[in-house]
Amino acid sequence: MRGSDETRRLTRRRIEGQARSSQDWRDDAVLAPLLNQICKEHQASLLAVLVYGSWLRGKRDTMLDFYVLVEDYQTLDSAWQRWLCALLPPNVYHIHCRSNESDPESDDLRAKYAVLTLDRFKHAMKHDFHSYFWARFAQPCEIIYAKNDQVQATLVESFSRAALSFTRRVLPAIQDRFDSRELWTQGLAMTYRCELRTESGNRADSLYDFAPDYYAELTTALAQDLKQFEVAHTNDVFRNNCSIRSRKLSGLGWGLRRIQGKLLSVLRLFKAAFTFNEPLAYILWKIERHSGQYIEPTPRQLRHPLIFAWPLLWQLYRRGAFR
Numbered sequence: 001m002r003g004s005d006e007t008r009r010l011t012r013r014r015i016e017g018q019a020r021s022s023q024d025w026r027d028d029a030v031l032a033p034l035l036n037q038i039c040k041e042h043q044a045s046l047l048a049v050l051v052y053g054s055w056l057r058g059k060r061d062t063m064l065d066f067y068v069l070v071e072d073y074q075t076l077d078s079a080w081q082r083w084l085c086a087l088l089p090p091n092v093y094h095i096h097c098r099s100n101e102s103d104p105e106s107d108d109l110r111a112k113y114a115v116l117t118l119d120r121f122k123h124a125m126k127h128d129f130h131s132y133f134w135a136r137f138a139q140p141c142e143i144i145y146a147k148n149d150q151v152q153a154t155l156v157e158s159f160s161r162a163a164l165s166f167t168r169r170v171l172p173a174i175q176d177r178f179d180s181r182e183l184w185t186q187g188l189a190m191t192y193r194c195e196l197r198t199e200s201g202n203r204a205d206s207l208y209d210f211a212p213d214y215y216a217e218l219t220t221a222l223a224q225d226l227k228q229f230e231v232a233h234t235n236d237v238f239r240n241n242c243s244i245r246s247r248k249l250s251g252l253g254w255g256l257r258r259i260q261g262k263l264l265s266v267l268r269l270f271k272a273a274f275t276f277n278e279p280l281a282y283i284l285w286k287i288e289r290h291s292g293q294y295i296e297p298t299p300r301q302l303r304h305p306l307i308f309a310w311p312l313l314w315q316l317y318r319r320g321a322f323r
Contacts (some may be wrong), residue, residue, distance in 0.1 A: 011221045015159045021252035030064070033097050034111045035144065038068055041095075045070040047118045047151050052141035057210045064281075066113035066144075069121055069155075080312070084271055088264070090114035091275050094282065112276070122154060125161040129253075130260050131169070137193035138166040140211050163218060164225065166191075171228045172242040172250035179236045180219035184208050190254060194261035196269075196322050273306040285314075293321035 031051075039046060046068065051067035067090070073082040076091065083092040096110040124133035137159055146152040170187035178186075188204035197203075208215055216236055223231050223238055228246075232239045242250075272279045280302055288294040293316055301308045317323065 009223050011163060012156060012160045015163065016156045034109055035094050036066065036098050038113060040068055042068060042075045044062060044253060045072055045075045047071055047147045048143060048155060049145040050141050051144050052136065056142055058235060066111060067221040068113045068115045070115060070116040072117060085115060087266055088271060089116040089120055092272055094276050118154065123157045125158045125165060130257055131191040131194050132271060134162040134165040137162040139207060140214060163222060167222050169227060172246040175252060176240045177232060178238055178240065180216040181208055183219055184215050187236065196262060196265035245298035280309050287316060287321045291321040293319050
């Protein structure tokens with residue numbers, strides 16, 4: 001029966017091939033110092049570390065993005081940080097260190113990482129209404145560290161669930177016949193509109209072009225798992241079986257996600273002011289890197305971004321720096 005656990009092994013198998021664990025980070029001059037610091041911060045609570053985003057796609061002029069999955073939030077610095085992370089995950093932190101701590105002249109390494117529990121991560125991939133988590137992890141990522149085989153298996157299953165969630169929610173919003181590129185580029189563009197994003201309009205195409213074979217093979221596997229679509233005449237042309245009712249409800253659902261997402265994005269920016277070192281400098285750097293727009297902040301705005309940075313961000317928004 002389609003959609004059964006037996007059939008879904010096809011999707012899991014394709015996901016597992018892309019998200020296999022990398023155990024060579026200990027010999028990596030960039031990864032090892034940063035991951036050692038993360039391990040020191042979260043100690044026994046640490047279950048897994050994932051890398052995703054531009055770094056994974058080969059860009060080296062950007063800051064590393066990690067997801068740090070923990071058993072609980074007890075290793076966070078304070079009770080209010082634990083409360084914020086439980087209320088609106090994830091918390092985002094900035095770390096930096098020397099590539100060689102004994103050499104003050106060695107490279108200065110920087111990364112940001114998001115923290116949430118493995119249980120919340122697993123739940124988000126299957127049940128979250130908003131696309132914040134499942135849209136990210138339907139894309140390729142790499143497991144840099146997993147505490148044991150059980151955690152590894154949970155991650156692969158979660159990535160599979162993310163791909164299923166993405167496809168189920170995107171299908172009713174696209175045309176009757178489509179190929180894998182159209183499914184993923186249109187779907188990713190829809191999820192981008194549900195957040196405040198600084199990236200250009202062709203971002204979804206560049207994400208697909210990074211791993212076209214992966215997306216094509218994954219789409220074929222998903223077609224065996226989901227009754228909402230099926231292979232048409234050729235391997236990469238699919239027939240959309242979504243009902244008229246589901247298409248009407250989809251428009252409402254994506255409209256609600258856009259409203260919810262803008263609110264969540266603002267709340268996460270607000271929260272980052274309490275957890276991220278130099279949050280305004282990082283936000284302005286990211287906006288400039290993606291849009292080319294930059295406004296020099298005042299010292300007061302850098303010291304107290306939560307109070308004084310809003311007019312600056314509003315000016316950037318009016319210029320189209322993010323949407």
